[in-house]
Each structure stands twice: as structure tokens, then as C-alpha cells.
Amino acid sequence: MGIAMVILSDKQTNFVSVTGSSYQPLSPTPAYKLVADAIEREILSGRVRPGQAIGTEAELVKQFAVNRSTVREGIRLLEQGGLIRRDSSRRLFACLPRYDRLANRISRALLLHQVTFGELWEATLALEVAVAQSAAEHATPEGLAALEQNLARTREALGNPALLAKLDTEFHALLCQASGNRVLRLAREPESQLLSPTTEVIFSKVPEATPRLIEAHGFIIDAVRRHDGEAAVLWMRRHVKDWRTGFVRAGNPLDRTIDSLYRDKQGESPPTP
Amino acid sequence: MGIAMVILSDKQTNFVSVTGSSYQPLSPTPAYKLVADAIEREILSGRVRPGQAIGTEAELVKQFAVNRSTVREGIRLLEQGGLIRRDSSRRLFACLPRYDRLANRISRALLLHQVTFGELWEATLALEVAVAQSAAEHATPEGLAALEQNLARTREALGNPALLAKLDTEFHALLCQASGNRVLRLAREPESQLLSPTTEVIFSKVPEATPRLIEAHGFIIDAVRRHDGEAAVLWMRRHVKDWRTGFVRAGNPLDRTIDSLYRDKQGESPPTP
DNA sequence: ACCAATTTGTCCGTATGTATG
DNA sequence: TCATACATACGGACAAATTGG
Secondary structure (H helix, E strand, O other), X not given: OHHHHHHHHHHHOOEEEOOOOOEEEOOOOOHHHHHHHHHHHHHHOOOOOOOOEOOOHHHHHHHHOOOHHHHHHHHHHHHHHOOEEEOOOOOEEEOOOOHHHHHHHXXXXXXXXXXXXXXXXXXXXXXXXXXXXXXXXXXXXXXXXHHHHHHHHHHOOOOOHHHHHHHHHHHHHHHHHHHOOHHHHHHHHHHXXXXXXXXXXXXXXXXXXXXXXXXXXXXXXHHHHOOOHHHHHHHHHHHHHHHHHHHHHOOOOXXXXXXXXXXXXXXXXXXXX | OHHHHHHHHHHHOOEEEOOOOOEEEOOOOOHHXXXXXXXXXXXXXXXXXXXXXXXXXXXHHHHHOOOHHHHHHHHHHHHHHOOEEEOOOOOEEEOOOOHHHHHHHHHHHHHHOOOEHHHHHHHHHHHHHHHHHHHHHHOOHHHHHHHHHHHHHHHOOOOOHHHHHHHHHHHHHHHHHHHOOHHHHHHHHHHHHHHHHHHHHHHHXXXXXXXXXXXXXXXXXXXXXXXXXXXXXXXXXXXXXXXXXXXXXXXOOOOOEHHHHHHHOOOOOOOOO
């Protein structure tokens, strides 16, 4: 019922009385957006915690005194934004926006903006180096174990480009997880999504890439184990640069757009939610 | 009309005939989502270029053979996702997802995930250093002029924390623009949004921060002018570290959550679209 | 395991005000 | 001025799922 008050007061500000006689409409916000905003405020302000239930549609209809379709339009806005979710029983819950959904959006946007491999690589270098540094500072034994297991599996994947690419992507994700930095995790996800298809091509076209990858991953793990940030950064930098070299050796120019890479692999569609 | 075919064939795959007698429903995708997906495919595949017009609602109704409400639900999904837009005449156009909208989403998510200043700072350091490097390599005279103008205005803003914070934020945005790397631009935007309120606090509580900021900005501009990436990186690193120091001097622990900072400044609401 | 009430998903038709040409 | 198209909102219908006995 608190929500209803909010929206009603908002509605009143849609019109401002002007001294004298007339009224001036002030960008009358649509009702469905007022509904969405009111609920969003509840969540962002912390009055409704993630995981906590929002009322049923019927309740919201009563509280806001609007039609169910209107409530549903507002809800759809928030659902699309990842702020609320429906569980199996389809009741509404506040929730934390999921990383992968956000990352998907960003990947899609970068594709449409026709960013080049070079731009993507530059950002990746910066982020991966930061991840290496942070992982060396914060890694736990469990994180290290996961990395070592990944390396072991990589050693057994020689000659299997698809699997190698998958394991390489996983290695960097695990390293970032070990760093415990959620901002880095969200920032590197889109780049990772977009670049993984290039990795496979490199492994199939540039044979020497595989041993160098295994060497680099091994040294990075060693550095992380010793909490030696400098060494981790050094090897990570080398590793990421190697991979740019591989991309060029595979016959691609650095200013090739990422979406042209996807367009070539006809079957594979770009990241879709 | 090509779109209509797509959706019709999709509809048929909702039901799969099983050898013998019965039919098995296969997660019947709602009609409005089929509409949205069909249009999204057109855009992502490049068959519809950003800026190009989509049909009117009535045309889509005919093509998909569904009710207008259904078309509108689908359209709203894409509009919310930033893939299509309406111009002044309300006709539908494909468009490039806007950076600031995406960045807003991410900022909101990071807030809700209760990331700490430390996490944010770590990512910012990495990205800003990369920006400095890239800007030194790619900056044009126009980009440099904009940076210099920003610096001049900063020198005149002494003692005005709010304006200083605004100009500092602008400086880093301009530098990133000068680098010409759109991936970096999108990656650093959310961090920038979330951290700008902390900047203001620092300037008001830590007097020595202002001259150090002006000094650093000046040296960064010099380095960029000389295309001296190393110097640009050096000064940027110093600058970003300074700012962490300022945050601590202002009395905050590094593991303070960002949303707690926003909650304190009651008036200022967190980033809303 | 069955039934009845509730809730949600989906879709349709209509109405009103507004912007466009 | 008028016709058209659009945004918004409402009301309702029916199917399917969920809940609570």
C-alpha cells in the first residue's frame, strides 16, 4: 500500500497549475511506467530485498488502482530489466540482475556497433592483467585447485581446438572468480563471450599456440600460488599478447570487426538471451 | 513478409508429431516473443541495418497475423532492450543500443550486488590505465584540444567540489573518447557513474586532492600530446591511486559498499533511466 | 490423489486523446 | 479541417498452472 501512495503523488505532479487560469501538461508519465518506477524504487532503496516477494498481480491492481494490463506492462519492464523475476510458481520476486544476461546485452551491443578485434583485445588485455594481479592477491586454495584441474584437462585436450577454446575460456573465468572481484567479473564477461569463437580458429590454424597456452597457464597458476602478483601479471600479459599474435597469424587484420567473424561462422548465431 | 514466414515456421515447431498417434507440446513460445525474436533476428543478422525502418504496427499485424496488442508486446520487449526505437513521428526504427542505457543497467546491478569501493577501484585502475595508453597512441588534435579546455576549466573550479567532480569525470570520458576504443568506453562507463559521487566528497574533505588532480591531468595531457604511452600510464596510475588515498583519508574503508554511499546522500537517488 | 478457488498467461476488442500529413 | 496512425488504458474471455484443502 505504500507503493500506491508513491504513484498517486507522482500522478499529481503531472499537472502544474499556472497562475491565472490554465494548466500545463508536464510530460505526463504513462501509468505503466509509474508502476514500474514505484516498484523499482522499492527495490533499489532496499525496502524490498532481493528474494523477497512482490504482491500478486491482483494486489498490485488494487494498490495502484489501474487495470491488470497496465500492471503487467510495468512488470514486464522490470522483468526485462532483470530487477524482478517469477519463480517456478510464477509469483513475483525481487532479484539480483544476473551477470550473464547483462553480459549478453553488452555483447549484442558491441556486435551491432561493429567494434574491431583490436578494440576488444585492448580492453581484454587491461582486464585480464588486473584479474591476474587481483587473483594473486586473493586466491584461496579452492580457487587454485580449480585452476589446476582446468590445466590438467587442458593438457589432455591437445589437438582438439573446440575443447581447448572452451577450457581456455574457463581458465580465465576461474581466475577471475579466484580474484573475488565482481566488478571485474562483469566487465570481462562480454569480451570473453565475443572472443571465445576466435580462440578456436587460432588453435586450429596456429599449431604452436597450444604449447604456449599451456606454458602460460602453468606459470600464471604458479605465480598465483606464490601470491606473486608481478609474475602473474607478466605471464598474463605475455599470454594475451600471444593470442593477438595468433589471431594475426590465422590471417586476420586487427581492425576486422567482430560481427564479421560471426557472420562467417554461419551456423553459430551471435549471443542471444 | 519474410518475417512472417519465419514466425509461422517457428509456430509449427511448437508441436512435434510423435510416431503413432499423439502430439507433444514443446515449450510453446508465446506469440509476442516469437514476434520479438523474429524482428531481433532481422536486426542482429544485419538484414535490417540500424537506422532502417521497421514496418508500421499495422503492417506487422498483417505479416504476423496476430492481434495488435501482441505485436505491441513484442515491440515493447525490443524497445526496452534498446534494439528498436521510435523517432519523433513514432515510426519504428532499428537502432544501436545506447551506451548510457546499458551502463545504467550495469550500475544498478553492481549496486544491488553490493560491490565494494575496492572492487570498483581495482577495475577502474585497470581500465583507466588502458585508456591512457590507448589515448596516447591514437589521440587527435581535436581530442587534445577538448582535454586542454577541460583542464582550463578545472583550474578555475578551485573550491567548488561539485564542479570539480563533474570536470574530473568529464576529463576521463574525454580521454576515453580520444582513445577511440568503444569497448573501453562501454566498460568504464558504469564505474564512472558509480564513482563520481565519491569524488565530490573527496574534494570537499581532502583539500590537497585538488592541486594533485590538476597536476596529474596536466601531465597526462602532456604525455598524450607527445604520444608517450609510458608517461601517460605512469601518471594515470598515480592519479587513480591518489584518488583511492583520498577516499580513505575522507574516512571510508575500502570495503565499504557503494550502495551505502548512495544511501547516505539521501536526496541523490541511484542511477535511474 | 482429487477438487475447487486462485493466479497467471495469452489474446482480443474497444475507447480516448494526440500527433502527422 | 480531416483522415490516418499511434500511445495508452480498460474490460473481458478462456486456458493452463498452482494452491490449499
